[in-house]
Amino acid sequence: MDIRKVAVLGALALATVSCFYVPAKAEDVTISVWSHDNDRPASNLISDYNKLNTGIKIEYREVPFDDLVSEALRAYPTGQAPDIIAVDNPEHVLFASRGAFLDLTDMIAKSTVIKPENYFPGPLASTMWEGRHYGVPKATNTIALYYNKDMFKAKGLDPDKPPQTWAELVDAARKLTDPAANVYGIAFSAKASEEGTFQFLPWAQMAGASYEIINTDGAVRALDTWKTILDERLASPDTLTRSQWDSTGTFNSGNAAMVISGPWELDRMVAEAKFDWGVTLLPVPEEGAERSSSMGDFNWAIFASTKHPEEAFGVLEYLVSQDDSMFRDFGLLPARTDIAIRETGQPRKDAALKVFLEQLKYAKPRGPHPEWPKISKAIQDAIQAALTGQMSSREALDQAAKKIRAVLG
Numbered sequence: 257m258d259i260r261k262v263a264v265l266g267a268l269a270l271a272t273v274s275c276f277y278v279p280a281k282a283e284d285v286t287i288s289v290w291s292h293d294n295d296r297p298a299s300n301l302i303s304d305y306n307k308l309n310t311g312i313k314i315e316y317r318e319v320p321f322d323d324l325v326s327e328a329l330r331a332y333p334t335g336q337a338p339d340i341i342a343v344d345n346p347e348h349v350l351f352a353s354r355g356a357f358l359d360l361t362d363m364i365a366k367s368t369v370i371k372p373e374n375y376f377p378g379p380l381a382s383t384m385w386e387g388r389h390y391g392v393p394k395a396t397n398t399i400a401l402y403y404n405k406d407m408f409k410a411k412g413l414d415p416d417k418p419p420q421t422w423a424e425l426v427d428a429a430r431k432l433t434d435p436a437a438n439v440y441g442i443a444f445s446a447k448a449s450e451e452g453t454f455q456f457l458p459w460a461q462m463a464g465a466s467y468e469i470i471n472t473d474g475a476v477r478a479l480d481t482w483k484t485i486l487d488e489r490l491a492s493p494d495t496l497t498r499s500q501w502d503s504t505g506t507f508n509s510g511n512a513a514m515v516i517s518g519p520w521e522l523d524r525m526v527a528e529a530k531f532d533w534g535v536t537l538l539p540v541p542e543e544g545a546e547r548s549s550s551m552g553d554f555n556w557a558i559f560a561s562t563k564h565p566e567e568a569f570g571v572l573e574y575l576v577s578q579d580d581s582m583f584r585d586f587g588l589l590p591a592r593t594d595i596a597i598r599e600t601g602q603p604r605k606d607a608a609l610k611v612f613l614e615q616l617k618y619a620k621p622r623g624p625h626p627e628w629p630k631i632s633k634a635i636q637d638a639i640q641a642a643l644t645g646q647m648s649s650r651e652a653l654d655q656a657a658k659k660i661r662a663v664l665g
Contacts, residue, residue, distance in 0.1 A: 285567045286313050290328065291342035292321040292554070294501070297395075297586040298342060298575075305574055312567050321499075322449050325350070325629060332356050332559060339562040340571060342394055342554040344450060345382040346622035346632070351557065352383075352390035353626035358558040358565060360572075361389045369573040371594075378621050379591035383555050391557035392572055393591035395582055397518045398549040398619040399455065400611055401425075401539065402504075402525070405532040407432055407439070407513040418536040422481050425514075425539045429490040432513035441490040443503040443512035446482065448640050451500050453622065453632040454550045455516060456482070456639055461548035461620060463541050467631055468664060470638070471650070471657035474541065479642050479649035486643050496643060518552065519612040522587040522605050535608040537615055551619040553588070583609075589616070627663045634659035 291298040295318060302316045317338070319327050325347050331337040332351075343351065351357045364370050370392055372380060379393035405415035411431045419425040429441025445451045456478070457467065463474025485491050492498070492506065500517055507515035508528040516538070525533065538549055556575060558568045582588040583597050589612065590597070597613075599606045625631060638656035641647040647655070 284311055284313050285564050286315055287340060287564060287568050287571050288315045288317070288338035289340045289342075289571070290317050290319055290324070290338040292324050292344075293318045294321075295342065295554075297582060297588060300585070301575055301578055304578075305571065310570075312571060314571060321451075332561060335561060337559040337561050339564060339568045340556060340558055342556055343391075345379065345393070345551065345553060345555050346450075346624060346628045348382050348391055348555050348557065349385055349624040349626050350628060352385035356560055357390040358560045358562065358568075359388050359390060360392070360558065360569065363565075363569050364389050364392075367569075367573060370576050374592045374594040376591055376593060378551050378619065379553075379555075382551075382621055382624050383557070391555040392576055393553075394556050394575075395553040395579075395588040396591040396616070396619075397520055397552040397589055398612060398615045399458070399516055399518045399538065399552070400549070400615045401514055401516055401536050402507060402521075402608075403514045403534055403536065404507070404510070404512075405534055407531075411513075415532070415534070418534065419514075419539050420536070421539050421543055422478075422541055426481065426484060426490070429485060429514065430488070433488075433490050435489075438511055440492050440506070440512045442485060442514040442516070443491060443498075443506045444495060444516040445498055445500045445503050446486075446495050446639050446643055447497055447499060448636045450632055450636075452639050453635045454552060455500070456635065457622060458538060458548040458550050458620070462538075462545055464546075467622065467625075467635070468660065469657065470635060470660060471653035475653055476649045477541065479639065479653060482639070483643055483649060496640065519589055519609065520587055522608055524587075525608075526602060526605055533604060535611040537611060547615075547618040549615045549619045551616075551621045553591070589613075625664075630663045631660050634663075 289302060302314045306314055328337060328341055375393055379396045383389060383391035383393060403418050408415040413428060413431060419428045433441040445455050459478035460470060460475040463478050465472040465475035486495060504515050504517045504521045506512045508525065540547055556572050562568050579590045579592060580595050582590050622628065634656040638652035642649045642652040
């Protein structure tokens with residue numbers, strides 16, 4: 257049975273070599289591709305592509321997630337940028353607005369593989385600048401709350417009624433925290449990077465804030481809630497430096513009873529978690545409050561400096577032609593409405609997928625804004641300042657708001 261009830265492409269054989277550009281030249285063309293570390297889908301797809309012997313060879317490099325944008329910004333002016341890059345969706349416009357990405361509008365209009373009308377509006381919008389296409393969504397994702405049903409039972413909590421509000425979440429974390437067993441109530445990432453912003457912004461948005469106005473009373477309450485969790489050691493102190501990946505590892509190992517993470521972890525969860533687990537929507541400030549969540553994942557783009565634009569676009573067409581395998585093979589949600597995600601036959605994974613697809617209805621993009629890294633950095637600094645006790649949540653968010661106003665102009 258289809259979980260996402262949308263139309264499925266019928267006759268188009270996306271995976272065939274004939275769908276994408278093959279150079280007429282006899283000599284090989286080399287296309288360089290950069291993505292973030294641990295990007296298993298890109299690594300696998302590129303390996304598969306190189307076996308096709310199309311006349312195009314892909315040289316692939318993984319760059320640490322936190323360094324990808326800065327390395328690319330340094331590489332472009334010196335002519336050292338790759339042909340293709342996978343960039344985090346809120347940072348796409350940073351490059352496009354500066355002319356660093358190739359305008360793909362005309363190529364896309366002629367493509368039989370890449371069709372803008374088949375994409376969800378949010379992911380598609382993140383690839384655009386001033387009405388033109390400067391990339392293609394790679395996938396999409398969001399975050400929700402994983403929880404250990406066995407631990408819930410052991411502490412007298414109903415495993416079929418996970419926390420739905422912030423107060424319920426904190427209360428459950430208090431009951432589930434067990435220092436003697438080295439178990440924290442919850443794990444999440446408050447890291448001073450885009451991951452911290454990705455995790456915090458939905459909390460602020462659910463409380464009525466936005467990235468443009470980040471110092472509302474609701475946002476202060478959200479950050480105070482995070483501070484309560486850290487101050488009471490309901491989450492590990494390394495929450496301030498730990499990635500989402502590592503946070504999920506803590507949950508999988510049985511050292512946290514809940515974790516805020518995304519669908520990219522589903523296959524890992526199935527493989528590693530030796531307990532009964534479930535997923536629920538992100539808790540809201542109070543019952544009936546507006547929901548929100550982050551819209552994540554990366555976009556593909558071609559640098560304007562490429563010497564092989566047609567060949568690079570052909571590689572993009574191949575990568576897009578494999579979108580229907582993203583969830584089956586890698587646990588990633590396609591950014592497209594024309595691909596149905598089918599049940600896997602793994603009950604926990606299928607139940608979790610339904611939650612993530614529901615959560616995606618409330619996902620909001622970060623930005624897009626040409627200066628998103630500066631905006632995000634202001635939010636990250638506020639999180640760190642408040643959680644380490646350097647400032648109150650109000651002071652930290654007021655400072656962030658001031659920085660953001662300066663960026664917005």
